[in-house]
Amino acid sequence: MEKLNGKKILVAGATGGIGQALVKLLKQSGAEVFVTGRNQEKLGQLASAAGIPSSHQFAADVCRSAEITQLMEAVLSHMGAPEILVNAAGIGIIKPIDGLSEEDFMNSIHTNLLGTFLLVKAVLPSMKEAKKGLIINIPGVLGKVPMAGAAAYSASKYGIVGMMQSIREELKRTEIRITNLFLGGVDSPFWDTIDLKVQKEKMIREEEAARSIWFLCQQPASGVVSEMVLQPFNHQAI
Numbered sequence: 001m002e003k004l005n006g007k008k009i010l011v012a013g014a015t016g017g018i019g020q021a022l023v024k025l026l027k028q029s030g031a032e033v034f035v036t037g038r039n040q041e042k043l044g045q046l047a048s049a050a051g052i053p054s055s056h057q058f059a060a061d062v063c064r065s066a067e068i069t070q071l072m073e074a075v076l077s078h079m080g081a082p083e084i085l086v087n088a089a090g091i092g093i094i095k096p097i098d099g100l101s102e103e104d105f106m107n108s109i110h111t112n113l114l115g116t117f118l119l120v121k122a123v124l125p126s127m128k129e130a131k132k133g134l135i136i137n138i139p140g141v142l143g144k145v146p147m148a149g150a151a152a153y154s155a156s157k158y159g160i161v162g163m164m165q166s167i168r169e170e171l172k173r174t175e176i177r178i179t180n181l182f183l184g185g186v187d188s189p190f191w192d193t194i195d196l197k198v199q200k201e202k203m204i205r206e207e208e209a210a211r212s213i214w215f216l217c218q219q220p221a222s223g224v225v226s227e228m229v230l231q232p233f234n235h236q237a238i
């Protein structure tokens with residue numbers, strides 16, 4: 001296992017359910033963590049709970065390239081080049097096609113797919129210079145297996161998989177590793193705005209989902225976990 005002590009890790013979506021739990025685990029393991037999310041207030045609360053200095057937090061909207069450029073400038077000047085990017089930013093819009101507006105569709109694509117593109121594009125130059133790094137995205141199982149009502153969400157998440165597969169081909173001669181994490185339902189605020197009957201008590205706990213990312217961050221650099229699937233116990237079949 002790779003030691004996390006002193007490892008420079010950028011966590012996007014740090015203010016979310018999975019992101020917050022992950023940041024706490026990474027800090028407990030001695031990593032140097034830089035956090036970003038959209039909501040400045042939540043970011044400040046997380047940072048003070050996890051012991052992250054104000055130099056290591058920056059609010060940014062992943063859909064806005066200018067904000068991602070500023071984020072990266074802050075990361076490079078206060079932490080230095082990230083060795084790991086964990087992208088846990090994302091939104092879930094789950095509606096049948098009849099009720100799915102163009103705005104819903106574009107919001108999904110902007111946040112989940114364009115946001116991933118901008119973050120990955122921002123960290124790649126310094127990783128390429130170091131010739132190594134690890135990028136972890138969370139397409140979720142709806143980036144692997146479609147579900148009724150998930151046209152926009154799955155389009156954005158399948159898009160991440162295709163995009164990262166293509167980037168992986170470009171990075172063959174480097175030691176930059178790419179991991180896609182396919183999570184099933186996780187009991188987090190993600191579901192709060194989704195009008196769907198779900199059994200939250202049967203979902204994966206935020207801390208367990210975070211632990212799987214924490215585990216991925218420690219994989220030896222001689223190999224790559226190109227994908228991991230973590231499903232709630234009663235939904236094992238994919």
Ligand SMILES: NC(=O)c1ccc[n+]([C@@H]2O[C@H](COP(=O)([O-])OP(=O)(O)OC[C@H]3O[C@@H](n4cnc5c(N)ncnc54)[C@H](OP(=O)(O)O)[C@@H]3O)[C@@H](O)[C@H]2O)c1
Nearest residue numbers: 013015016017018037038039061062089090140186188190
């Ligand atoms: N929960 C699940 O069942 C599940 C299953 C599979 C995959 N996933 C994926 O796992 C990731 C994390 O999910 P979660 O459960 O932790 O969700 P969550 O609790 O809703 O957190 C979402 C995070 O994304 C951030 N975010 C949303 N839009 C953003 C934007 N435009 N710019 C910057 N940040 C933005 C939020 O920031 P603010 O709070 O600051 O707005 C928050 O930090 C997402 O990509 C999600 O698709 C979740």
